[in-house]
Amino acid sequence: MKNYFKQRKNSFKKPSKSKKKKVTAERPIGPDYSKAEMMLRQFDMNMAYGPCFGMTRVERYERALKFGLNPPRGVGLFLKVSNVDQECLLNNRL
Incomplete structure (x- = not known):
């Protein structure tokens, strides 16, 4: 059986310690949204307040x-x- 399936050892190279990685500041992934837009998006995605299909945010x-x-x-105060856009985040996407 060993002759039929010949095994090869992978050569694993350890990274050299002389090279240092550059530390960069973390950037947020995706577009930059205002705090108000993020608050509305979290409201849209939270299913604890009921479904958002077929109705406006208000x-x-x-x-x-x-x-x-x-x-x-x-x-509620912001709306x-x-x-702002009164439609739900998921409007016409599902």
């Missing part, structure tokens, strides 16, 4: 209030005061 927020799910107060 409708979902008010529905969560009606059912006593305690959505973040900042989300009513500012001019």
